[in-house]
Amino acid sequence: MVIPTQFQAYVVHKDDQGFRSGIETCSWEQLPEGDVTINVQYSSVNYKDGLASLPDGDIVRRYPFIPGIDLAGTVVHSAHASFHEGDQVLCTGYGLGVSHEGGFSQYARLNGDWLLHLPQSLTPKEAMGIGTAGFTAALSIHAMLNNGLRPEHGPVLVTGATGGVGSFAISILSRLGYEVIASTGKLEEQKDWLQSLGAHQVISRDELHPPKSGVMSSERWSGVVDPVGGGILPELLKQIRYGGSAALSGLTGGTEFNGTVFPFILRGIKLLGIDSVNCSMMLRKEIWGRLAAEWKPETMLGDGIKEVALTELPEALNLILRGKAVGRSVVVLNPKE
Structure with missing residues (x-):
């Protein structure tokens, strides 16, 4: 050259x-x-x-x-x-x-x-279509699976669903057989697209925002992929089913966290911090290998x-x-x- x-x-x-x-x-x-x-x-x-x-x-x-x-x-x-x-x-x-x-x-x-x-089964364009956003989504799912997440445990909520991390999380989770609920502020414009990626249901983010009275809420989600953070996260933690987890990777919703310890000590949930910058090379190779194979987000890469x-x-x-x-x-x- x-x-x-x-x-x-x-x-x-x-x-x-x-x-x-x-x-x-x-x-x-x-x-x-x-x-x-x-x-x-x-x-x-x-x-x-x-x-x-x-x-x-x-x-x-x-x-x-x-x-x-x-x-x-x-x-x-x-x-x-x-x-x-x-x-x-x-x-x-x-x-x-x-x-x-x-x-x-x-x-x-x-x-x-x-x-x-x-990886041989990825083109450079596909790799960058995935990029940090898709890699972060895959890291989030990997951490939740290690915490015991399984399809039979119930629906998984994905916040910021039209963004990079959210849309890839939908594509990967649906491929793995999970019931995915997508939350977005673009409900009317992007509902059909999110469903085409694999979301079983698309809800407005406003549905998640009203603060609930008390220290706990009804159990709704087996897990939450959250690239948004901010004030809604403590409310989402109150809704996670016993033993479930939330994978937090972003802060577009803000950096504050004013939560309570009750979801952690009454339901044994876990808040999993996701870092895509300094994670080990061994983990990178494992995750990219999966993204090129059984986790390849075909619906997202295609559309x-x-x-x-x-x-x-x-x-x-x-x-x-x-x-x-x-x-x-x-x-x-x-x-x-």
Whole structure:
């Protein structure tokens, strides 16, 4: 492969001239140190990427900077023993797009210890369709299964259902035979789509919000996949059936948690914290292996992925920040498919 002397990337700046962002022509000197260089084929759009595009998003620590917390592509140079030129790889987490220049670039230079070989049954586009959002959904389900969740135990609630984590959770859980109840603020517009992903029932998030009197509520859910957090979480914990669990992975609903200990000590429930950034490589390999096989979210990959060009990225970031994004957007950088 002929490697160009310059390439395109989405760059954010914050200096004496203020904050600005946009597509720029970059040189290799702008990339950080790393032992593997990748021709990036696809990246994806996440809420954290949207925050990185804001002057006060509290994500980026230094400027100028290339965001993008996911990438998939082909190795063009490697000094790492596990990777060679031509290998297809993917990367999520480890500070990519936060403290280390990320995937919104036609080329990236990374630490090879952060990389996974792309599973043979996934294309780079599918891998980025899944990305951090789908990986986080799968981590949530993995943790709940380890807590004993089984289809016969009853319905599983998924909050923030039209977002990346929520929509992938629906797709995976339905494939595994669970009764999935999807909660969304876009009930009228997206009910049919959520049902096509595998939701048995779609309810308005307003149905979950009214505070219940007392320290406990009626048992409703065998488990909850919650990428939202905020004030509703303590109420959801009151509704989980005996021995069930809630997997918490996000904070789009806020960071406060004003709960009670009663659901934990009266029903033995568990609140499972889900981190997709620093989890072990052993767990990453296990989860991506399942996502490429028996957990492959076919309904979401078939109907929930939208391609955007690098020039369209600013609008995609704006949509996700405004809560208007539905499903997943993958950013096309150097397509090979």
